[in-house]
Amino acid sequence: MNITFLGGGNMASALIGGLLERGFAAAGIQVIELGAEGRERLTARFGVRAVAAADATALACDALVLAVKPQQMKAALAPLAGRLSNQLVISIAAGLRLADLGRWLGAPGAPYTRLVRCMPNTPALIGAGVTGLYADPSVDAAGRAAAGRILAAVGSTVWTDDEEQMDAVTAISGSGPAYVFHFIEALEAAGRALGFDEAGARRLAIDTVLGAARLAAGSEDAPAVLRQNVTSKGGTTEAALASLAAAGWHDELVTAVHAAAARGRALGAELGRD
Numbered sequence: 100m101n102i103t104f105l106g107g108g109n110m111a112s113a114l115i116g117g118l119l120e121r122g123f124a125a126a127g128i129q130v131i132e133l134g135a136e137g138r139e140r141l142t143a144r145f146g147v148r149a150v151a152a153a154d155a156t157a158l159a160c161d162a163l164v165l166a167v168k169p170q171q172m173k174a175a176l177a178p179l180a181g182r183l184s185n186q187l188v189i190s191i192a193a194g195l196r197l198a199d200l201g202r203w204l205g206a207p208g209a210p211y212t213r214l215v216r217c218m219p220n221t222p223a224l225i226g227a228g229v230t231g232l233y234a235d236p237s238v239d240a241a242g243r244a245a246a247g248r249i250l251a252a253v254g255s256t257v258w259t260d261d262e263e264q265m266d267a268v269t270a271i272s273g274s275g276p277a278y279v280f281h282f283i284e285a286l287e288a289a290g291r292a293l294g295f296d297e298a299g300a301r302r303l304a305i306d307t308v309l310g311a312a313r314l315a316a317g318s319e320d321a322p323a324v325l326r327q328n329v330t331s332k333g334g335t336t337e338a339a340l341a342s343l344a345a346a347g348w349h350d351e352l353v354t355a356v357h358a359a360a361a362r363g364r365a366l367g368a369e370l371g372r373d
């Protein structure tokens with residue numbers, strides 16, 4: 100499979116690194132990247148062909164991965180409009196709907212429909228991402244399998260057959276690493292306040308999150324059961340959880356995820372208007 104990336108920033112680099120590690124050949128990967136520095140970095144790091152604009156060689160691919168910022172997408176797709184034959188187009192952009200991407204990519208009156216919308220996350224950088232995927236109903240099983248293979252190179256995959264759920268995926272797992280990093284920051288700050296130096300507090304915080312996530316991933320017990328296993332009657336955890344409950348922490352996090360999903364929907368509506 101030959102893959103071309105439109106945009107060669109953070110997420111494209113994560114995906115390319117994962118694909119190469121999984122045995123995809125560098126010769127089968129190209130990147131269309133505006134920045135000269137970015138192009139040099141991509142070629143030096145991955146040995147892939149990087150070009151400033153979509154030439155015929157870049158478009159002679161099986162899959163085109165759209166990896167520019169949502170706000171950059173319409174302008175980035177303009178030079179491609181009406182030039183695609185049957186390439187599978189995979190967007191990783193937050194918010195943007197397939198109908199709008201298809202309109203921007205197609206010829207007048209003939210929207211492009213061989214489209215898959217995905218939402219990976221930054222742990223993809225170390226092959227530990229999770230990606231939600233939604234395919235236009237016209238995409239055949241081979242197209243879905245190809246998209247799944249590309250994203251599986253950087254972690255696990257979860258399909259949905261409802262495009263609206265992609266805003267939920269974005270809010271839960273796309274943005275999710277930021278919530279976890281924020282949690283680590285708070286645990287580290289607490290460690291500092293309780294007398295540890297930065298390195299010690301950070302080690303305790305990060306390894307706690309890492310260990311708990313690995314335990315949850317490998318356990319048949321639900322996270323609530325694992326939490327109860329830590330919580331001794333009349334003990335320290337119970338005191339902390341009571342304090343979190345009084346602060347409404349659980350509900351606040353649910354509200355925050357709703358805010359992210361709403362922002363994804365609004366972004367799609369705003370950017371898709373024209």
Ligand SMILES: NC(=O)C1=CN([C@@H]2O[C@H](COP(=O)(O)OP(=O)(O)OC[C@H]3O[C@@H](n4cnc5c(N)ncnc54)[C@H](OP(=O)(O)O)[C@@H]3O)[C@@H](O)[C@H]2O)C=CC1
Pocket residue numbers: 105106107108109110111131132133134137166167168169171174175176191192193218219220221273
């Ligand atoms: N960051 C995250 O956690 C996640 C991001 N995403 C999505 O991934 C996409 C990419 O995000 P990210 O990698 O963080 O962004 P980056 O800004 O790191 O990468 C985008 C790249 O595209 C380049 N670019 C801009 N316009 C064009 C163009 N017309 N033609 C070619 N290249 C262009 C940019 O160059 P320049 O810098 O010069 O503008 C930049 O190098 C976004 O749509 C985002 O919603 C998805 C999941 C998680």
Ligand SMILES: O=C(O)[C@@H]1CCC=N1
Pocket residue numbers: 193269273274
């Ligand atoms: O914050 C954002 O909009 C992007 C999408 C998911 C993670 N980062």
